[in-house]
Amino acid sequence: MTLDELFAHAEALRAEIGKVVHGQEEAINLLLTALFARGHVLLEGPPGTAKTLMARSFAGALNLDFGRIQFTPDLMPGDVLGTSIYNFQTSQFVLTKGPVFSQILLADEINRAPPKTQAALLQAMNERTVTIDGADHSLGSEFLVVATQNPIEQQGTYPLPEAQLDRFLFKVNLTFPPQEVELAVLRQHAGEPLDFLSATSALTPLLDATTISAARQAIDDIVLDDDILAYILRVVRATRESSDIAFGASTRAADAIAGATRATAALNGRDFAIPDDVKQLIVPALQHRIFLSPSAEIERRSPAQVLENILNQIEAPR
Structure with a gap:
C-alpha cells in the first residue's frame, strides 16, 4: 500500500465516523493513529460525551469482529477471558471463550470493576495472548482495546492500576462540544428514529484485516x-x-x-x-x-x- 492510498483510507474513515460523532476530531485522529500503530486507547470524560458512541462508531467503520464488556463491580476475570467447562458427554474440558476474543474490544466503564478484573486484560493488551488453564490462546495481531471511563472522582469507580495505564498508547480526555456542535447534534437526531443503535448501524465498514495489515506495513517502512x-x-x-x-x-x-x-x-x-x-x-x-x-x-x-x-x-x- 502506498502512503497516498493510506491517506485516502484515513480520510474515508474520518468522514464515516464523523457521520455519527460530532466535534471530536482530535479523538478520532488519535483512534486512527492507535489502530495503525497497534496501540490501545483510553477515553475519559463525564457521562454523555459520546465515549461509548465513539468506540462503537470506530468499530462500525471497520470490518472486524467487535466485542464489548460492560465493567461492573461484580465482574470476574472469567467473565472477561472465558473459562473451561467440563463436558460430561466427552469427558473433556471445553473452553468457552469470553468477549476478549475479538478484534476490537470495547471495555466500557473499565474503572467500575475492581483491580483483579481490570488486570485480566494486562496480558491480552501487552502480548495479544491470554493464558487460560495453562494454555496460551492468541488474539491475533488486529486485537485492539478501546476503553472508556468516567473521571475517578465519580462515585463507584476504582483508579486503574499503573501497570494497566501503561498498556494504553493514548489517554484521550473528552469534553462537551461547543454550543454550535451540540445544536447540530440535536438537529440531526430530531429527524431520526428514537433508536440509539440506528446511528451506528448505518455506518459502512471500510477497512478489513488485510487492508489494515497492508497499511501497517507501509508505516513499518518509515x-x-x-x-x-x-x-x-x-x-x-x-x-x-x-x-x-x-x-x-x-x-x-x-x-x-x-x-x-x-x-x-x-x-x-x-x-x-x-x-x-x-x-x-x-x-x-x-x-x-x-x-x-x-x-x-x-x-x-x-x-x-x-x-x-x-x-x-x-x-x-x-
Whole structure:
C-alpha cells in the first residue's frame, strides 16, 4: 500500500465516523493513529460525551469482529477471558471463550470493576495472548482495546492500576462540544428514529484485516531520523527531572511515542516525521504515564498542563 492510498483510507474513515460523532476530531485522529500503530486507547470524560458512541462508531467503520464488556463491580476475570467447562458427554474440558476474543474490544466503564478484573486484560493488551488453564490462546495481531471511563472522582469507580495505564498508547480526555456542535447534534437526531443503535448501524465498514495489515506495513517502512528520536527522548527524560512530576515516563513510553509518530506521519501522507508530529502526541501519550508531585497537585495543575510546559521549554529540531 502506498502512503497516498493510506491517506485516502484515513480520510474515508474520518468522514464515516464523523457521520455519527460530532466535534471530536482530535479523538478520532488519535483512534486512527492507535489502530495503525497497534496501540490501545483510553477515553475519559463525564457521562454523555459520546465515549461509548465513539468506540462503537470506530468499530462500525471497520470490518472486524467487535466485542464489548460492560465493567461492573461484580465482574470476574472469567467473565472477561472465558473459562473451561467440563463436558460430561466427552469427558473433556471445553473452553468457552469470553468477549476478549475479538478484534476490537470495547471495555466500557473499565474503572467500575475492581483491580483483579481490570488486570485480566494486562496480558491480552501487552502480548495479544491470554493464558487460560495453562494454555496460551492468541488474539491475533488486529486485537485492539478501546476503553472508556468516567473521571475517578465519580462515585463507584476504582483508579486503574499503573501497570494497566501503561498498556494504553493514548489517554484521550473528552469534553462537551461547543454550543454550535451540540445544536447540530440535536438537529440531526430530531429527524431520526428514537433508536440509539440506528446511528451506528448505518455506518459502512471500510477497512478489513488485510487492508489494515497492508497499511501497517507501509508505516513499518518509515524510519525516524536521529533528530526526531533525540527530541522524543529529551521530552521523556525531562518528565523524570521536572519538579512538578514525582514519577516520570519510562523507556517504553518513549518507544510508544516513536511508533505513534511514524503512524502520524503516514496518516498525513508523509514518509518522514516532523517535530509537530511529536508535539501533538506528547500529552495523550504521556498524561496517564506520569504522576504529579504533591506541590503540583496542591496547585491543581493537570498532567496536560505540566507536559505542555515541558514542551515549551525544549527546543524542537529544525
